[in-house]
Amino acid sequence: MLVVQKYGGTSVGSLERIRAVAARVLARQRSGDQVVVVVSAMAGETNRLIELANALHLVAREREQATGTDSKGWVAPLKRDDPGFDREFSQLVSTGEKVSAALMAMAIQDLGGAAVSLVGHQLGVVTSGSYTNARITSIDGQRIHALLDADTIVVCAGFQGLDEQGNVTTLGRGGSDTSAVALAAAIQADECEILTDVDGVFTSDPRVVPTARKLDRISHEEMLELASLGSKVLQIRSVEFAKKYGVLVHVRSSQHLEEGTKIVPETPDMEAVLVAGVALDRDEAKITITNCPDVPGTIATVFTTLGARGIVVDMIIQNASRDARTDVTFTVPEAELARATESLRELALICEPGVELLTDAGIAKISIVGVGMRTHAGVAAKAFTILAEEGVNIQMVSTSEIKVSVVVDEKYGELALRALHDGFGLHRAPG
Amino acid sequence: MLVVQKYGGTSVGSLERIRAVAARVLARQRSGDQVVVVVSAMAGETNRLIELANALHLVAREREQATGTDSKGWVAPLKRDDPGFDREFSQLVSTGEKVSAALMAMAIQDLGGAAVSLVGHQLGVVTSGSYTNARITSIDGQRIHALLDADTIVVCAGFQGLDEQGNVTTLGRGGSDTSAVALAAAIQADECEILTDVDGVFTSDPRVVPTARKLDRISHEEMLELASLGSKVLQIRSVEFAKKYGVLVHVRSSQHLEEGTKIVPETPDMEAVLVAGVALDRDEAKITITNCPDVPGTIATVFTTLGARGIVVDMIIQNASRDARTDVTFTVPEAELARATESLRELALICEPGVELLTDAGIAKISIVGVGMRTHAGVAAKAFTILAEEGVNIQMVSTSEIKVSVVVDEKYGELALRALHDGFGLHRAPG
Numbered sequence: 018m019l020v021v022q023k024y025g026g027t028s029v030g031s032l033e034r035i036r037a038v039a040a041r042v043l044a045r046q047r048s049g050d051q052v053v054v055v056v057s058a059m060a061g062e063t064n065r066l067i068e069l070a071n072a073l074h075l076v077a078r079e080r081e082q083a084t085g086t087d088s089k090g091w092v093a094p095l096k097r098d099d100p101g102f103d104r105e106f107s108q109l110v111s112t113g114e115k116v117s118a119a120l121m122a123m124a125i126q127d128l129g130g131a132a133v134s135l136v137g138h139q140l141g142v143v144t145s146g147s148y149t150n151a152r153i154t155s156i157d158g159q160r161i162h163a164l165l166d167a168d169t170i171v172v173c174a175g176f177q178g179l180d181e182q183g184n185v186t187t188l189g190r191g192g193s194d195t196s197a198v199a200l201a202a203a204i205q206a207d208e209c210e211i212l213t214d215v216d217g218v219f220t221s222d223p224r225v226v227p228t229a230r231k232l233d234r235i236s237h238e239e240m241l242e243l244a245s246l247g248s249k250v251l252q253i254r255s256v257e258f259a260k261k262y263g264v265l266v267h268v269r270s271s272q273h274l275e276e277g278t279k280i281v282p283e284t285p286d287m288e289a290v291l292v293a294g295v296a297l298d299r300d301e302a303k304i305t306i307t308n309c310p311d312v313p314g315t316i317a318t319v320f321t322t323l324g325a326r327g328i329v330v331d332m333i334i335q336n337a338s339r340d341a342r343t344d345v346t347f348t349v350p351e352a353e354l355a356r357a358t359e360s361l362r363e364l365a366l367i368c369e370p371g372v373e374l375l376t377d378a379g380i381a382k383i384s385i386v387g388v389g390m391r392t393h394a395g396v397a398a399k400a401f402t403i404l405a406e407e408g409v410n411i412q413m414v415s416t417s418e419i420k421v422s423v424v425v426d427e428k429y430g431e432l433a434l435r436a437l438h439d440g441f442g443l444h445r446a447p448g
Numbered sequence: 449m450l451v452v453q454k455y456g457g458t459s460v461g462s463l464e465r466i467r468a469v470a471a472r473v474l475a476r477q478r479s480g481d482q483v484v485v486v487v488s489a490m491a492g493e494t495n496r497l498i499e500l501a502n503a504l505h506l507v508a509r510e511r512e513q514a515t516g517t518d519s520k521g522w523v524a525p526l527k528r529d530d531p532g533f534d535r536e537f538s539q540l541v542s543t544g545e546k547v548s549a550a551l552m553a554m555a556i557q558d559l560g561g562a563a564v565s566l567v568g569h570q571l572g573v574v575t576s577g578s579y580t581n582a583r584i585t586s587i588d589g590q591r592i593h594a595l596l597d598a599d600t601i602v603v604c605a606g607f608q609g610l611d612e613q614g615n616v617t618t619l620g621r622g623g624s625d626t627s628a629v630a631l632a633a634a635i636q637a638d639e640c641e642i643l644t645d646v647d648g649v650f651t652s653d654p655r656v657v658p659t660a661r662k663l664d665r666i667s668h669e670e671m672l673e674l675a676s677l678g679s680k681v682l683q684i685r686s687v688e689f690a691k692k693y694g695v696l697v698h699v700r701s702s703q704h705l706e707e708g709t710k711i712v713p714e715t716p717d718m719e720a721v722l723v724a725g726v727a728l729d730r731d732e733a734k735i736t737i738t739n740c741p742d743v744p745g746t747i748a749t750v751f752t753t754l755g756a757r758g759i760v761v762d763m764i765i766q767n768a769s770r771d772a773r774t775d776v777t778f779t780v781p782e783a784e785l786a787r788a789t790e791s792l793r794e795l796a797l798i799c800e801p802g803v804e805l806l807t808d809a810g811i812a813k814i815s816i817v818g819v820g821m822r823t824h825a826g827v828a829a830k831a832f833t834i835l836a837e838e839g840v841n842i843q844m845v846s847t848s849e850i851k852v853s854v855v856v857d858e859k860y861g862e863l864a865l866r867a868l869h870d871g872f873g874l875h876r877a878p879g
Contacts, residue, residue: 070554073467101562101563101564105551116540119536120536122539123501126536132536133532134539
């Protein structure tokens with residue numbers, strides 16, 4: 018069996034952990050498998066490098082703009098919109114994975130194994146697009162296969178590639194997951210393991226829903242729709258890649274050898290399970306424009322304006338027209354709410370008499386996902402019933418082929434999530 | 449004018465210093481010159497990376513072997529004699545220069561300049577030899593020239609190259625100096641500036657000789673012989689490279705704009721100055737083997753034994769034979785004295801009756817260097833006179849074309865150095 022194993026920053030966050038991973042990798046190889054390892058930078062290293070770049074930049078310009086860390090402790094790089102700067106930024110931050118790859122190869126050698134680390138130009142990972150959010154276009158698997166055939170463990174620096182001109186590019190935060198899946202596709206690996214500090218993908222967030230269960234498997238499509246659950250364990254773009262190239266991804270713990278969750282192509286028997294998981298998203302905000310003139314093109318200007326500013330609109334609802342006037346409601350990321358309202362207030366439409374712009378950051382979105390919905394009606398109706406029994410009012414609804422999303426008052430978010438999780442029977446093991 | 453400027457680890461040791469260097473580089477370019485910058489890793493970074501590798505290795509093997517820092521604060525990597533490990537070691541430590549190159553390019557951009565950093569595979573530096581002590585065989589200057597012609601400052605990561613197979617190689621400690629000189633040769637630069645924290649090359653060590661003067665110029669040959677003076681400001685291998693390719697090297701301070709010392713090809717007028725500098729070396733030890741049988745080949749076994757263990761023998765003196773017996777005295781690095789005596793004691797020769805092995809770590813070697821010696825006799829005689837007047841006994845002497853070295857008791861080392869410095873008129877400005 019040919020397996021690609023990806024270890025994240027926490028799993029390689031200290032020399033002790035690197036040694037533990039090296040031992041696991043070597044044991045896997047000695048059990049008869051060929052192993053390619055993809056590593057992230059040691060935990061904290063990418064932040065350190067970004068902070069160097071930010072500090073250089075901030076002091077040089079005496080900017081007031083503060084940088085913070087997001088919910089994952091990631092430091093946001095200052096935005097420059099400058100390709101020259103972005104190029105150097107990628108040259109800089111890509112060194113973190115080079116360091117951990119070399120240390121991992123050394124650790125495997127120290128345990129008596131044969132290992133070689135490969136970085137960007139040695140891997141033959143060619144990318145297109147921007148320097149700092151590049152997309153993999155091709156990988157030359159020849160050198161990897163040659164090393165594997167010589168019983169060598171290949172350790173690859175994740176997160177990076179080269180463009181056609183040989184400039185170093187990076188794949189965006191969490192890009193090592195995409196590196197691993199793309200490598201697995203290129204060398205036709207049997208499986209791509211994503212080893213992380215959680216046990217797998219759950220039917221919901223276990224911190225909110227005590228009855229949440231680990232899924233043995235989930236389809237690529239479901240995983241994509243459950244982005245907010247999935248983003249805690251792997252970069253969602255890697256799932257798109259896995260779906261496109263039919264790569265079997267196995268999300269599992271780096272701390273023990275229990276099986277995790279396999280992300281697999283959809284099979285007919287999966288439709289027997291109506292709902293695969295429910296996810297809660299507190300990071301959206303609601304905007305309502307009341308009494309809009311219901312004339313073709315009027316409301317389009319709203320979304321054109323937001324789109325031009327790169328603000329992603331998620332759910333959109335438009336009420337039936339009354340007196341040639343209508344209310345339109347939509348959601349945007351909460352972090353973009355101020356920018357969104359600011360740009361909307363500049364529109365002539367909003368300044369018309371009677372038109373009001375209302376915002377509400379206190380909402381929660383719950384998504385119910387499952388490929389079983391394709392063949393079974395009534396999921397939305399059942400969700401309404403469950404929430405009504407709990408006395409939770411539904412503010413917005415949207416449905417797609419395998420997903421029903423409802424927006425509720427943020428204070429009822431966790432209650433609604435638990436009710437829907439158990440109401441759809443996710444607390445019970447299938448079978 | 450096309451100039452290569454090399455900045456060492458201290459000069460790029462903090463973001464403030466990187467910004468200061470960026471300003472200097474940009475000012476130079478704006479004065480009308482084309483500028484290529486070669487940077488070392490930020491001070492402390494290479495040690496950090498080596499310590500990571502050492503720690504990984506030490507804990508894994510529970511070795512007792514301690515690692516220390518040398519007189520320059522350099523951490524010694526653990527020796528493995530393992531090409532696989534050496535390969536990973538180079539992949540690891542070469543990241544330090546990649547980081548400082550990217551930061552330097554960003555800093556120049558922040559000041560409004562155009563800059564691009566180039567690392568190993570982008571520079572086209574091809575090396576041969578070992579992974580960790582590689583030698584540059586060729587450099588492709590095409591990309592650098594194209595960038596310079598587009599008014600861009602090119603920032604190169606020093607210390608590294610790629611072998612023919614695309615593996616990352618490093619040039620040994622201080623290798624960024626060699627990178628700079630080799631780049632200057634490859635792109636036919638008018639000058640290679642080595643910017644450092646000293647003002648230039650001095651007639652002697654100013655900490656020992658208060659009357660030491662900064663030299664305006666010195667020949668490549670003299671610089672090579674004054675290795676112990678030179679090693680404080682630049683890697684001696686870079687001087688060999690500069691000599692071979694006729695590169696004009698300018699050692700100067702990164703703290704101010706005063707001219708430093710130019711290392712230039714020898715010209716006839718240089719012979720007017722008898723002595724260019726005097727250097728003190730306390731790091732050698734003396735070994736004497738008394739009553740050696742003076743039979744061809746006997747003494748050769750001594751040096752063959754030491755050579756096989758990689759121990760470099762410097763000065764060798766053999767007294768005239770008496771009763772077919774002779775005394776032989778030589779010097780080895782003090783740090784190798786224990787290993788040297790240990791291996792010599794295994795020789796049958798040393799075990800013969802009457803043969804004694806004597807060692808003395810308390811010696812100092814003083815070297816008097818100048819191309820003027822080629823045409824002027826009597827330097828050794830004058831040195832003897834000067835030292836005799838100070839009551840300093842000479843234990844060993846060796847002479848070469850442009851150098852006279854004497855070994856004295858270590859306690860007289862500094863006194864002898866000062867006496868010779870001023871005795872040869874080095875305290876006076878030439879002219």
